[in-house]
Amino acid sequence: MSASRATAFAPASVGNVAIGFDIxxxxxxxxxxxxxxxxxxxxxxxxxxxxxxxxxxxxEPERNTGGRALLAxxxxxxxxFGLEMQIEKGIPLGSGLGGSAASxxxxxxxxxxxxxxxxxxxxxxxxAMEGEAVASGxxxxxxxxxxxxxxxxxxxxxxxxxxxxxxVPSAVRAVIVHPHxxxxxxxxxxxxxRSVDLSDFVWQTAHLAGxxxxxxxxxxxxxxxxxEDVVIEPQRQALIPGFADVRRAAIEAGAxxxxxxxxxxxxxxWALASCAEAVRTAMQRAFARHAxxxxxxxxxFDSLGARVVASE
Ligand code: HSE
Numbered sequence: 609m610s611a612s613r614a615t616a617f618a619p620a621s622v623g624n625v626a627i628g629f630d631i632x633x634x635x636x637x638x639x640x641x642x643x644x645x646x647x648x649x650x651x652x653x654x655x656x657x658x659x660x661x662x663x664x665x666x667x668e669p670e671r672n673t674g675g676r677a678l679l680a681x682x683x684x685x686x687x688x689f690g691l692e693m694q695i696e697k698g699i700p701l702g703s704g705l706g707g708s709a710a711s712x713x714x715x716x717x718x719x720x721x722x723x724x725x726x727x728x729x730x731x732x733x734x735x736a737m738e739g740e741a742v743a744s745g746x747x748x749x750x751x752x753x754x755x756x757x758x759x760x761x762x763x764x765x766x767x768x769x770x771x772x773x774x775x776v777p778s779a780v781r782a783v784i785v786h787p788h789x790x791x792x793x794x795x796x797x798x799x800x801x802r803s804v805d806l807s808d809f810v811w812q813t814a815h816l817a818g819x820x821x822x823x824x825x826x827x828x829x830x831x832x833x834x835x836e837d838v839v840i841e842p843q844r845q846a847l848i849p850g851f852a853d854v855r856r857a858a859i860e861a862g863a864x865x866x867x868x869x870x871x872x873x874x875x876x877x878w879a880l881a882s883c884a885e886a887v888r889t890a891m892q893r894a895f896a897r898h899a900x901x902x903x904x905x906x907x908x909f910d911s912l913g914a915r916v917v918a919s920e
Contacts, residue, residue, distance in 0.1 A: 610721065610722050610723055611721045611919035612647045613722075614644070614645060614719075614721035614916050614918065614920075615643065615917050616713075616714045616718035616721075616914055616915060616916050617641075617642050617714065617914065618641050618642075618713040618714035618756070618914035619637045619754075619911055619914065620635070620636040620638070620639045620699045620705040620706050620707070620710055621634060621706035621709060621750075621870075622634050622636060622704075622706070622869040622876045623704075623748075623750035623751045623871070624840065624869075625867075626865060627812060627815040627819050627834065627835070628750065628762065629750075629839065630746075631748075631750055631762060631763055632760070632774075633749075633750035633753060633760075633870075634776075635761075635911035636705065636905070636907050636911070637907065637911045638905040638907050639905070640698050640699065640755075641660075641697055641699055641711050641714045642695075642696040642714065643693060643694070643695050643696070643714030643718050644693065644694045644696075644718060644918075645715060645718040645719045645721075646693075646722075647690070647691070649690065650689075651682070651687060653679050653690065654690065654692045655667045655668075655669055655675050655692075656692055656693070658695045659694075659695070660696045660697035661697045661698055661699060661700045661701070663697070665695075665697070665701070671742060672739075672742065673709070673711045673712040673740060673742050674711040674712055674739060675693065675715075676712070676739040676741070676742045677713075677716050677736045677739030677740075678719055679738075680735045680738035681719055684735065687723075691719055691722070693718075695714070700786070702790035702792055702873075703786055703790075703873070703874050704872040704873055705784070705786060705869060705874050706752075706755055708740055709736070709739075709740050709751030709752045709755050710751075710914075712735075712740050713752060713755040713756045714914060716732045716736050717914040717915065717916060718916065720732060732756060733753060734769070736752045736756065737749060737766075740752050744793040745794050745797065747766050749769060753769070754911075755913065756913050756914050757771060757913045758773070759773045759909050759910070759911055760776050760823065762820065775823055776823055777828060780879070780880060781878070781906050782876055782877070782879075782907050783858070783863070783888045783891060783906050784876050784904060784906075784907060785854070785874065785876070785892070785903075786902055786903045787849070787873045787874070787900045787902050788900070788902065788903075789873050790873075791873045792871075793871040796871035797871065799843060799847075800843055800844075804839055811836075811838045812838055815836055815837070815838070817834075818831075822834060831878070835864055835865025835866075835878065837868075840868075841868055844868055844871070845868070847872055848872050850894060850900055851868070853894045854866070854895055855875070856894075857893065858875075858877040858879075860890065861879075861890035861891075862879060862887060863879045864877075864879060865877065865878055866891075891904065892904060
């Protein structure tokens with residue numbers, strides 16, 4: 609029997625992963641949003657509370673990522689009952705850690721537990737994408753897909769998305785560093801040029817192919833050689849104080865690569881477990897030299913993705 613109330617945890621995520629703009633991302637279980645959805649007699653979607661790390665978010669379902677995702681779900685499934693949602697934000701707003709995606713994913717995963725016939729993850733992905741579009745103004749999937757499925761995820765296509773979980777070599781960890789500042793995804797997208805130089809296109813394509821093949825074949829040197837975004841990062845790095853120093857410090861400390869997490873300002877590095885602490889310390893010190901306060905985490909890639917953590 610379906611539940612009348614369910615709470616889902618949806619992890620944060622790192623979008624782009626340097627070389628996969630809008631199509632590649634990985635889940636970060638160290639933080640996430642908890643979304644509770646309860647069944648109500650009258651059809652429609654309401655948001656009764658938003659608490660936690662970001663409270664200044666719209667309660668109107670149309671303007672809220674979780675609300676819009678539930679509206680999409682309710683309309684597509686012609687639900688004859690209502691959905692009331694509460695969001696406990698664990699991911700700071702405008703951090704580059706997939707907060708808007710996590711709320712949308714948490715909402716549809718919790719609501720799925722209330723349905724007489726549960727939807728597939730691919731169906732949930734499409735509803736959650738509608739929600740993400742509210743925050744960023746575009747239908748990208750690189751935060752939604754890893755938050756929903758877990759791990760490192762490649763998504764091909766928007767109307768008919770195909771999702772592939774990519775294996776990450778077991779010795780690799782991610783270092784995540786979050787500067788205490790707000791950066792709007794819409795703004796960080798608005799500054800991007802609409803066209804790409806042919807030479808940059810070739811390098812970016814080579815890097816994406818090299819990175820993915822390195823992941824499948826446990827080829828750390830291929831991952832290291834491919835870990836460079838020649839298109840988006842050069843345009844966005846000025847938005848993050850100290851970016852070049854932090855990146856250099858991470859690489860000098862042994863990181864396989866270091867880049868912007870999603871639209872920023874968070875940054876991430878991949879490093880072998882044996883030097884992840886040194887990379888974290890190097891990134892901490894570099895940000896400190898720029899008087900930027902941060903939070904940081906070292907994480908593995910074994911996330912299960914969003915899941916129901918309580919139901920009744
Ligand atoms: N791929 C997106 C971007 C992620 O970089 O704009 C932001 O949520």
